[in-house]
Amino acid sequence: MYRIGIDVGGTNTDAVVMDGDTLVLGVKSPTTEDVTGGIIASLTRVLDESGIGADQISAVMIGTTHFTNAVVERRRMSKTAAVRLCLPAAECLPPMVDWPDDIRETVGGHFWLAKGGNEFDGRDISAIDEDELRGIADEIGKKDIDTIALCSVFSPVNNEMESRAHKIMAERLPHANFTLSSDIGRLGILERENAAIMNASLRKLSGETVEAFGKALASAGLSCPCYITQNDGTLMSADFVRAYPVLTFASGPTNSMRGASFLTGEQDAVVVDIGGTSTDVGSIIKGFPRQASTSVDIGGVRTNFRMPDVYSIALGGGSIVDLGDPITVGPKSVGYRIHTEGLLFGGKTTTTTDIAAGLGFADFGDPAPARAIGEDRLKTVWAMIDEMIVNSVERMRVSPDKIPVLAVGGGSILMRDTVGELPVVKPENFAVANAVGAAIGQISGEVDRIFSLEKISRDEALESARKEATEKAIAAGAKADTIEILDQEDVPLAYLPGNATRIRLKVVGDLNG
Amino acid sequence: MTIDPLQIIHTSDMADIALGGAFLGTGGGGDPYIGKLMAEQAIEANGPVRVVDVDTLDDDALIIPVAMMGAPTVMLEKLPNGKEAGNALKALEAYLGKTADAVFCIEAGGLNSTIPIAVAAAAGLPIVDGDGMGRAFPELQMVSLTMHDLQATPMVMADEKGNSLVINTVDNLSTEKFARVATVEMGGAALIALYPMRGRDAKKAILKGSMSLIKSIGRIIEAEQKANRNPVHELSTQLNGHRLFEGRVHDVDRRTEGGFARGTCTLSGLGPDEGASITLEFQNEFLIARRPDGAPLAMTPDLICLLDLETGQPITTEQIRYGFRVIVFGLPCNPQWRSKHGLELVGPRYFGYELDYQPIETLNG
Numbered sequence: 001m002y003r004i005g006i007d008v009g010g011t012n013t014d015a016v017v018m019d020g021d022t023l024v025l026g027v028k029s030p031t032t033e034d035v036t037g038g039i040i041a042s043l044t045r046v047l048d049e050s051g052i053g054a055d056q057i058s059a060v061m062i063g064t065t066h067f068t069n070a071v072v073e074r075r076r077m078s079k080t081a082a083v084r085l086c087l088p089a090a091e092c093l094p095p096m097v098d099w100p101d102d103i104r105e106t107v108g109g110h111f112w113l114a115k116g117g118n119e120f121d122g123r124d125i126s127a128i129d130e131d132e133l134r135g136i137a138d139e140i141g142k143k144d145i146d147t148i149a150l151c152s153v154f155s156p157v158n159n160e161m162e163s164r165a166h167k168i169m170a171e172r173l174p175h176a177n178f179t180l181s182s183d184i185g186r187l188g189i190l191e192r193e194n195a196a197i198m199n200a201s202l203r204k205l206s207g208e209t210v211e212a213f214g215k216a217l218a219s220a221g222l223s224c225p226c227y228i229t230q231n232d233g234t235l236m237s238a239d240f241v242r243a244y245p246v247l248t249f250a251s252g253p254t255n256s257m258r259g260a261s262f263l264t265g266e267q268d269a270v271v272v273d274i275g276g277t278s279t280d281v282g283s284i285i286k287g288f289p290r291q292a293s294t295s296v297d298i299g300g301v302r303t304n305f306r307m308p309d310v311y312s313i314a315l316g317g318g319s320i321v322d323l324g325d326p327i328t329v330g331p332k333s334v335g336y337r338i339h340t341e342g343l344l345f346g347g348k349t350t351t352t353t354d355i356a357a358g359l360g361f362a363d364f365g366d367p368a369p370a371r372a373i374g375e376d377r378l379k380t381v382w383a384m385i386d387e388m389i390v391n392s393v394e395r396m397r398v399s400p401d402k403i404p405v406l407a408v409g410g411g412s413i414l415m416r417d418t419v420g421e422l423p424v425v426k427p428e429n430f431a432v433a434n435a436v437g438a439a440i441g442q443i444s445g446e447v448d449r450i451f452s453l454e455k456i457s458r459d460e461a462l463e464s465a466r467k468e469a470t471e472k473a474i475a476a477g478a479k480a481d482t483i484e485i486l487d488q489e490d491v492p493l494a495y496l497p498g499n500a501t502r503i504r505l506k507v508v509g510d511l512n513g
Numbered sequence: 514m515t516i517d518p519l520q521i522i523h524t525s526d527m528a529d530i531a532l533g534g535a536f537l538g539t540g541g542g543g544d545p546y547i548g549k550l551m552a553e554q555a556i557e558a559n560g561p562v563r564v565v566d567v568d569t570l571d572d573d574a575l576i577i578p579v580a581m582m583g584a585p586t587v588m589l590e591k592l593p594n595g596k597e598a599g600n601a602l603k604a605l606e607a608y609l610g611k612t613a614d615a616v617f618c619i620e621a622g623g624l625n626s627t628i629p630i631a632v633a634a635a636a637g638l639p640i641v642d643g644d645g646m647g648r649a650f651p652e653l654q655m656v657s658l659t660m661h662d663l664q665a666t667p668m669v670m671a672d673e674k675g676n677s678l679v680i681n682t683v684d685n686l687s688t689e690k691f692a693r694v695a696t697v698e699m700g701g702a703a704l705i706a707l708y709p710m711r712g713r714d715a716k717k718a719i720l721k722g723s724m725s726l727i728k729s730i731g732r733i734i735e736a737e738q739k740a741n742r743n744p745v746h747e748l749s750t751q752l753n754g755h756r757l758f759e760g761r762v763h764d765v766d767r768r769t770e771g772g773f774a775r776g777t778c779t780l781s782g783l784g785p786d787e788g789a790s791i792t793l794e795f796q797n798e799f800l801i802a803r804r805p806d807g808a809p810l811a812m813t814p815d816l817i818c819l820l821d822l823e824t825g826q827p828i829t830t831e832q833i834r835y836g837f838r839v840i841v842f843g844l845p846c847n848p849q850w851r852s853k854h855g856l857e858l859v860g861p862r863y864f865g866y867e868l869d870y871q872p873i874e875t876l877n878g
Contacts, residue, residue, distance in 0.1 A: 089673040092595025092631075093550050119700040120587050125673075153591050188589045190547075283836075394761065395823075395838050500701075502586070 001058035004046065004222075005439025006039060007255060007432075008064040013038035014435040015046040017057075023263070025050040026432035035066065035209070036216045043220035054221035059511065063229040063255045063438035066209055067202050067245040071103070071299040077201040078147050079108035081140045083133075083169075084193065085116025085152035085161050089125050095151075095193055100300040107201045110145060112136045116161045117153030120450055120500065125153055128161055130168050137172035146176045147203050149196035153189060155182035156449045177203050177243075184244055186448040187502065191304035198301065199246040206245035210238045227441065227511070231305055233258045233288055234444035234508060237477065249298055250307045255437030257282050257289045257308060260406045262440050263427035269404045270393050270422070274411030276318040277333035281392045282310045284406075288486060288508075290396075311396050315388050317411030318342070321350040321381055323373065329384050343369040355381045356413050390420045397422075408433060443511055444486070445473030448504045458501065462490065465505045478509030519642060519725040522562040522630055524553045529731030532827075534626030536730050539816050540830040541798035542623015542649030543585025547592065549627045555595075555634035562630055563639040564724050565615060567715050574712035575609070576641055577602055578617035579632045580625045582653065582670070582692060583702035588624065594673040597704035598632040601671040605706040608667055608679055617641045617715070619656055619708065621723040622649030622798075628704075641715065644723035645708070647847040648816050650859055651797050653692065654685035657847070658708050660854045661718035668692065668707035672699040720847045734825055744825035745840050755877045757802055757810050758841040759786050759822065765833050778833055780841070783822075793817065793841065795830045800864050802841055811843040812866070814850035814859045815873040818842045843873045 002024065007014045009031060016026040027049060029041040039062075047054060070076050082095035095111040096104050114132050117125040140148060148169065152161040159182035166178045179200040185192030210228075217226055227235040230247040233254040241248065257271045261284045271289075273280045283290040289308035296307045314331030318338040322328045334341045334349055341347035343354040344365030350373070356362055358370030358378045370378075393405055405422045407415040408430045415424050427433070447469045451461040470483050487506040522530070531549040534542075556562060570576070579598045581588060606612050616636065618629040621644040633640040645656030653665060665688040671677040678695055682688045688707070696703045710718070733751060737744035748754050760780035767776035775796045782789040791810060794801040799817035802810040811817050819828045822838035849855055851872065861868040 086592070088594050088675070090592035090594060092554060093547070093592050097554070098550055117591070119591065120584075121701075123700075125591070125700070187586070189592060190589075391838070395836060397836050399835070400763070 002052055002056055003439050004043065004057055004060045005435040005437070006042060006060065006062045007434035007438055008035060008039065008062065008066065009252070009434065013042045014432045015042035016432050016435040016439055017046050017050050017052055018436070018439045023429060023436060024052070026429060026435060028431070034212070036212045039213065039216040040219050043216065043222070047220065057222055057224050059224050060217060060222060060226045061229060061235060061438040061441050062213060062226065063251050063434055064248060065252050066248070067206065068249050068298065070202060070205055071198055071301070074103055074106045074299070076205045077106050078204045079145050080110070080197055080201040081143070081145045081148045082111040082193065082197050083136060083148060083150050083165070084111065084113050085128065085150070085165055087113055087115045087126060089117060089153060090189065093190065095197065098190065098302060099194070103299060103301060107197060108145070110143065112139070114165070116165065118155070118158045118161065120154060120157065121452055122158050128164055133165055133168045134172055137169040140176070141173055146173070147179075147200040148173070148176055149179045149181065149193065149200040151181035151189065151193040151196050155180070156185070156187050156192070179203070184246060186304055186504070187450070188304045191302055194301050195246050195303045195305065198298070199244060202245040203243070206242050210242045213238065229255055229438045229441050231307055232291070232444060232506070233437065233441060235441035235511060240476070246305075249305055250296070252434065253280065253282065253308050253310055254289050255434045256408070257284055257437070258287060258440065259433030259435070259437030260408050260427055260430065261287050262436055263429055263433060264404070264406055264425050266404050266406060266425060268399070268401075269406050269425075270396055271406045271408065272389065272393060272412070272415065272419070273409040274407070274414055275316050275409050276335045276338065276411060277314065277316040278312050279315045279389070279392065279411070280310045280312050281396045282308050283396045286486065309396070311392055313388060313392050315352070315385065315414070317351065317353045317413060319352045321352060321355060323350060323377060327377070327381060327384065329381060329388070352385055352414055353411070355385065361416065362413060385414055389415060393419045393422065441511070442508045443473055443476050443478035444506055444508045445469040445471065445476065445478070446506045447472075448502070450500050450502045452500050458490065461501065461503060462488070462505070465503045466507065469505050469507045473507050473509050477512050479512050480509070483507050483509035516722060516725045516729045518566070518722075519564045519728045522556065522564060522640070524556045526728060527553050527556075527627070527630070529728050529735055530630070531627055531731070532734050533727035533729070533731030534622060535827040536734065536818055537621045537626065537647070537727060537816070538623035538649045538827065538829065539798045539818050540795055540828070541651065542620065542625065544589070545624050545627045547588055548624050548631065551593070551595065551631040552627050552634065555631040559634045559637060562633045564642050565639045567641050567643055567712070567719060567721060570615060570641070570712040570715070572711065572713035574614040575611050576615045576617050576710050576712065576715050577605060577613040577706050578619040578645065578708050579629050579704065579706050580619045581628050581702060582705050583696040583699075585624050585702075587701035591700055591702065593704065595631075595635070597671045597673055598628065598706070599635050600675070600677060601669040601704050601706040602632065602636060604669040604671065604677045604679065605667065605709060608669065609709055613638060615639045615641050617643070617645075617719070618724065619645040620649055621647055621727055625649070626727055640724065641719065642724045643719040643721045645719060647720045647723060647850070649798055653689045653707070655859050656708070657720050657849050657855075658710065658718045659685045659858060660849060660852065661714065663708055663710055663714055663718055665707050667709065668705060670695055670699065670703045670705050672703055720849060738825055743822065743840070745820060745842055748842065752844055755811070755843040755873055756840060757817075757843045757877065758782065758789075758791050759784050760790070760839065760841075762833055762835055762837040762839065763790065765835065776830065780839065783838065791841070793819070794866070796864055797830060799830065801861065801866055801868070802843070809868060809871065810876055811873045812861050812868060812870060813864060814846040814855065816844040816846060818844070843877070845873050
């Protein structure tokens with residue numbers, strides 16, 4: 001059986017067919033306004049050109065930036081009600097307090113605070129008041145809002161209050177959909193609530209999108225299950241995405257890095273993606289991107305999703321080189337206009353690509369004007385470019401071992417055989433790395449909460465977290481005997497006596513079937 | 514340096530103050546973000562906060578510090594209702610039978626650098642330009658006020674439910690011990706009002722100019738970042754600072770002992786420090802920087818700050834990871850800390866290091 005990976009990008013929709021660990025074929029088609037058209041075109045082509053029958057495909061994995069783009073562009077987000085269970089705490093900073101005005105207006109800015117919530121050790125802040133919640137549900141109904149984000153204080157420690165509030169309010173609003181913050185976020189109430197509100201506002205769009213994906217598969221004659229990649233590089237079922245569209249945020253860079261890792265066979269590496277105007281550098285550990293520990297803004301809204309830790313610098317194949325005194329490289333770039341403005345192509349602007357060409361590293365264009373710059377100056381600029389890359393690689397390097405640097409992207413001509421002391425590997429087929437990253441997705445389970453070590457040992461707490469994460473992974477479709485720990489950390493709560501520790505643990509396993 | 518005196522705090526000043534507060538957190542103290550949002554909300558609703566020079570206050574003026582006590586991680590989840598600190602302040606006023614003339618910031622580093630501004634705005638009181646630490650420290654007796662024999666109590670602790678406790682103790686270390694326990698019962702984070710003091714005492718006992726200093730530091734970092742320069746050079750020039758080391762995080766070893774995030778972080782040198790290495794010892798905050806042979810480069814109570822090599826952004830002890838490229842930056846502490854009494858409170862031996870204090874400028878002559 002074969003798998004198909006699809007990457008729906010802003011410009012192209014790529015599709016690959018994989019036979020186990022082997023890439024059979026990859027194709028590109030333009031992305032269409034309705035998304036479906038591009039997917040159908042790519043699917044049809046990849047099946048036709050590979051000669052593989054639709055009945056031989058066991059699963060289709062899709063990576064998409066559709067939902068991130070909706071937030072960034074403030075489009076197609078529904079009016080949403082935010083309900084926070086917290087009183088008497090947390091009144092001082094209401095939901096959406098730190099959002100940019102335009103996105104708050106897009107989702108309506110409606111919120112209610114109610115009794116409820118827990119302390120860090122699981123005690124109640126206050127009990128739920130059922131009548132209060134029914135009253136809020138009625139007010140939401142009167143405003144014709146049908147998507148609701150529920151967020152309770154310390155719900156990652158105990159999600160009972162959110163579940164109960166959901167039940168009580170759903171009786172009054174049977175057609176509304178609910179997003180529970182404990183299902184998608186971790187500790188840090190503003191960030192988790194922000195994610196829940198964005199998720200709720202995207203539910204209508206996610207319903208339509210998942211349906212469109214289904215139709216596209218059906219049109220191509222496929223009846224196998226369809227999965228969508230989330231930000232950590234693992235897979236969600238289509239139904240899951242319908243309920244949790246925000247979990248697709250930032251899946252693009254993740255798929256690209258995982259694809260590069262897969263295509264080169266390197267499990268631990270630094271990935272350098274040099275584009276036209278910027279370079280993104282990230283780290284791969286055991287085949288998964290290292291994640292950022294700080295908060296990440298999506299469309300100006302602070303969240304605490306686990307995003308790949310990507311360091312970006314203003315260096316690309318189109319970066320403008322100023323040969324004055326002092327010589328500078330970037331941050332301005334000619335971008336895609338390099339094909340008309342670069343010296344190599346008869347233009348008048350010196351770019352980093354011209355410097356590479358002048359030194360004989362390019363096998364396209366006319367290097368003569370670049371050579372005229374003179375070898376000394378070419379070498380000086382080249383050393384500056386090299387230093388920028390070396391510095392950013394060193395910054396993202398996660399071990400003193402001589403791990404390889406995976407060079408990808410249109411501007412990777414700026415990298416030669418080594419970066420500092422590290423060897424450079426350039427994967428073939430990089431153009432479809434995102435789709436490959438989607439196709440190799442696994443299934444994960446995650447736990448992030450505070451454990452009290454009053455009655456159990458740290459090892460017992462870790463063991464209990466591991467069991468919980470494993471159960472989550474199996475429920476999401478992972479093969480039990482392939483599950484292993486991907487990431488584990490415990491950080492004690494500072495400035496508190498007694499023993500409480502915050503454990504974050506993630507397991508992954510292969511997809512069933 | 515020439516620090517412009519801060520006279521009034523508008524919402525537009527809060528970003529700089531939070532950045533300066535993160536810097537003076539010296540790796541700990543919690544993220545000032547929540548306090549910044551609270552202060553912005555309070556100033557929005559009640560107008561800007563006046564900053565006063567302690568020397569312009571009456572000798573009989575009543576000054577009351579307010580702060581958050583407990584785990585900043587808890588406060589990131591259980592946000593305050595916003596009235597706790599004001600309630601603590603009012604309860605302390607009622608207990609004393611006097612109303613406060615000004616609010617005070619006890620800790621210029623971390624979350625506590627921003628919270629008193631929110632309280633001052635809501636209470637319509639000015640905030641004194643000064644603090645009790647000149648940085649972040651983990652325990653409430655670690656303030657210059659203790660050195661001047663000012664009592665931490667009567668102290669009031671308040672939670673969001675409306676509970677408040679009045680504590681009276683025989684000394685400030687006992688206040689720390691009792692209050693820390695009550696903090697847990699209050700959900701891991703409590704708002705407190707303590708060290709009520711008269712103008713005449715404050716004039717001697719506080720570390721002056723801290724609010725202006727925080728704002729200046731934040732402004733320098735922000736301006737240098739905008740100009741794509743690392744702020745270290747400008748901070749060194751302006752603050753008499755020492756660029757102690759430039760390097761890459763080579764190893765981080767964390768341990769948990771008694772509610773403290775303790776650990777050691779090893780840096781291997783870059784640029785001018787190529788080939789050398791140093792270690793940083795931390796207990797929530799950075800406390801000691803030393804060479805591999807044990808020779809110290811800086812030690813508590815002098816300030817040891819870790820800044821990102823490229824951006825100059827302060828890095829906390831919780832954030833440090835392998836591979837970070839950083840600058841270790843040291844600042845002399847307020848001279849009050851260098852007295853015998855000061856070093857007993859916050860010197861290396863209090864934190865369990867077998868070291869006699871040596872000033873940063875002596876070590877880096």
